[in-house]
Amino acid sequence: MMNTGYIKDQTTLEKICVYLSGCTYIAIDTEFIRERYYYSRLGIIQVASEEVCTIIDAQEVKDLSCFFDLLINPSITKVFHSCKEDVSIFYSLFQKVPGPIFDTQIAAALTGYEEQMSYGKLVKSITGVNLGKNETYTNWLQRPLTDKQIQYALDDVHYLPDVYFHLVKLLKEMGRYEWALEEFERLEEEENYHPKEIESQFKMLNSNNIRGKTRNILIALLIWREEKARHFDRIRKDIVKDEALITIARKCPSSLQELKLIPGLFPKFIKQYGEELLEVIKKGKQQKKSIKIPQKIREIPEGATSLLTAFIKKKASEENIAQGIIARKDDIEKFISHYLYGTKSDTTLMKGWRKEFIAKELEQIINGEVAIKFSPGNKQISLLRIRE
Incomplete structure (x- = not known):
């Protein structure tokens, strides 16, 4: 991979963007400051592809429109690790969501790695490379950046293509590539980035x-x-x-x-x-009418959430998938509320790959058709059909 250095002028950015427009993917990361401001301040954008690994200085280059054109180019996959903050910044700048997106953190969770795995840990697991953490607390708005800061930033995308290709291969081998695409499509929904x-x-x-x-x-x-x-x-x-x-x-x-x-x-x-x-x-x-506040989920019977969580944990272990990406606590509670009280629910457990993967078994548990059995001998949880 060629390191083209540090881009801080419009002409060089436009040349790189012309090259990147012919690529099938672009690995992207950003560094920003948000602690003191309402709006996150973008410091730099790191970009890598087949022959490019570079930094775009967003403080020096004022017109990023040619790069934004790449972000919304449907022929180029945008590869991120834990993309929501990066995408939020781009959305605040350009009022459009980049796409198509591939998020390596989500892909890792779908293929048996731990949920919300850090980039450094994932790189170590896949490539064997240990990434430094010395510049984690850098002020990315301060100039000039040191050589160590620049190298730290470049490392955040240098290994991202290797991680990307490894995870694509795994997803396809496990028959979960379509699952991943479903997750990524949700990340591209604009409502995720509207002010709330x-x-x-x-x-x-x-x-x-x-x-x-x-x-x-x-x-x-x-x-x-x-x-x-x-x-x-x-x-x-x-x-x-x-x-x-x-x-x-x-x-x-x-x-x-x-x-x-x-x-x-x-x-x-x-x-x-x-x-x-x-x-x-x-x-x-x-104000005459009381302003409405989103209602809490109706009270769930004691132990119901824990019961389904135990089964989800068992299923996740058996199928080599991170438990948290199947369902979080609020998803489980919405699922229970829907079946017990007929509450309208937008829980992900009733949609897409999760519906086929686990929803039917959870429904059987709630309806009392099956019971969860724990075997002390082998310390395994299993479903036991209840005879009428």
């Missing part, structure tokens, strides 16, 4: 048992904070902390003097945003 900041904070409302007008006020405050964080490109707690918002919603202050009594609100903040906050509180109070 307010929805993700509903858990905070439920955990604090906030209801009625107090809940409406808090949601109005969350929306206000989200807009400020987005506008100033700062993390939410830099605007105002969760605890302060909850206290404001509960105390429902109606004057600047009352706002000053809220712990965590500093005089400078109140001077700058006090009147604005009071208006937000007022609108929240005037």
Whole structure:
């Protein structure tokens, strides 16, 4: 593989993109900073293919459109390891999801490697190469990057093609290549990358048992904070902390003097945003209908989730597949809720390869058609059909 170095000018980027446009795959990784900002700041993009392994300096090259054209080229497979953060950054920049995607972390889980296996561990397992971790906490926006930082970044894609081809071979040998394509298609759905900041904070409302007008006020405050964080490109707690918002919603202050009594609100903040906050509180109070929050799954009978989890673990071990990629706890609970209460469910257990792979057996357990039997002698779990 040819190392073309470090791209920091438009002309070189365009030349590399012309070459890459003729490739069948591109291995991609990104390095970014997100700790202090609302939007992740892209530092560099690492790219590898048949004869190229290079870094694109996203701080120096301002027009990445020719590279974006490659990301959405349907003839080129985009190979990532644990792609969601990388794809999220590209989506925020270009408002489209790269594709087609091949995620080596998912492919590894489907072929018997552990779930959510790190890139370094997977490279070691497949190629025998130990990757360094010394530059993990690099500030990828700082320039110039050192030779060690550049080499660390290049290593993140240098071995990715080898991993990719190995996993494709395994998937096809195990008859699971179509399973992988199904998983990758889900990664390419745009809704995965739409902002869901307010929805993700509903858990905070439920955990604090906030209801009625107090809940409406808090949601109005969350929306206000989200807009400020987005506008100033700062993390939410830099605007105002969760605890302060909850206290404001509960105390429902109606004057600047009352706002000053809220712990965590500093005089400078109140001077700058006090009147604005009071208006937000007022609108929240005037909300006639209670703002809906996604409902929790209906209560599951004690032990039911553990019972199905035990069987899924057994099946995963027998079939040489990571347990977590078959189903997570919330998928199992949705599955149980659907069969016990007729709840509409979008659980992955009722779709695609999982439906054929395991759903029928889980349904038989729930319906009482079979029981799970544990044999102390060989320490094995098996299904025992129940006679009527």
